[in-house]
Amino acid sequence: MSETTSTAGERILLDGITKKYPGQSDPAVDDITIEFPAGEIVMLVGPSGCGKTTTMKMINRLIEPTxxxxxxxxxxxxxxxxxELRRRIGYVIQGAGLFPHFTVGDNIALVPRMLKWDKKRVSDRVDELLDLVGLDPAEYRDRYPRELSxxxxxxxxxxRALAADPPxxxxxxxxxxxxxxxxxxxxxxxxxxxxxxxxxxVFVTHDFDEALKLGDRIAILQTGSQIVQYDTPEQILANPADEFVEGFVGAGAALKQLSLTRVRDIELHEAAVAHVGDxxxxxxxxxxxxxREHVVVLDRFxxxxxxVSLRELRRMTNLENVRRDTDLETVSxxxxxxxALDEMLTSSHGVVVVTGRRNSYQGVVRVETVMEAMQQLQQPPTEAVT
Known part of the structure; x- marks a missing residue:
């Protein structure tokens, strides 16, 4: 399948946005101004009732600003x-919100059909997106939501949110x-x-650890969508703006720094590999x-x-019928x-398989490598000699 081409993100500016509901003395969102840079993931995080979901829903006008x-x-x-605006903005909710009487393909095709794309273009887009999210189009296109995990x-x-290629x-x-x-x-x-x-x-969450992992920037909000701090995860952990942010970050800020280091930032090791059919x-x-005592088997992609252990391999005549282990421990x-450490706790191999684009094999990461990286992160920086 050809590489996916897509419309790049555009910046979003909320300029003095306020939302007042009839009968309520205080606004749900009070004169918020915030810019979301193009092509970045911005996390809106804060306690229940702070207005983060209301703020986000005003972007696609599911809630109209006052x-x-x-x-x-x-x-x-x-x-x-x-x-017309909502057809240009992808929207993903908890529980997916799929139409149960539509097939997977029909759910994904919903907005392109509204935009009157021709049948072949819609079909190609459905298959492209299923492949993009790691699901085999031939296997999943005609299933119904009830048949999925x-x-x-x-x-x-x-x-579905990406179907019309929104920015x-x-x-x-x-x-x-x-x-x-x-x-x-x-x-x-x-x-x-x-x-x-x-x-x-723009991603709403109540989970600060999720915000740390996913966000290029994090906006911490309190009641009325008042922005207490808007910065990178690194800066929020290192320099919380006030006691409210300190309380929201919680204990173990130093340990949370480990959530900012990616597997791609540490050295990967090579396992013994084979391919289906070898x-x-x-x-x-x-x-x-x-x-090595084990081999990781890869498919044609x-x-x-x-x-597969060497003992198993010695009993096999071919690798044609190797089925995917749905419990295989992997990280990206x-x-x-x-x-990576969480996956290693359940791994019997002492290593975890690392995948990249389209879930392709990149190598393995060892527990020793992760522990060394952790130790380096927790060492205080040395002062420059002048």
């Missing part, structure tokens, strides 16, 4: 037709309803997609040549399928050191 301006790029969209449904929700993506606690392991993998998938697509993403004898020889290049 006053103020909304600019996307250089265009003031405050008075744009709301339906929670994580798969959320991937389809992201694919802006709004995400309202999209991973809050899935289990922790699936949540981590969805976060990694989002970071991988962003490396390819460079959208402007001769087991050749795989054994390759493993023994570098002193270089995607890791499972670990965008995963954090904390993610």
């Amino acid at each position: 006053s103020g301006r909304i600019l996307i790029g250089e265009e003031d969209v405050t008075d744009t037709d709301p339906d 929670g994580g798969q449904q959320q991937r389809i929700g992201v694919a 802006v993506l709004l995400m309202d606690e999209p991973f809050g309803a899935v289990d922790p392991i699936t949540r981590q993998r969805l976060q990694d998938e989002l970071l991988r997609l962003q490396e390819e697509l460079h959208k402007t993403i 001769d087991p004898a050749e795989a054994i020889a390759a493993a023994e040549a570098i002193g 270089e995607r890791p399928q499972r670990w 290049l965008a995963s954090t050191l904390n993610d």
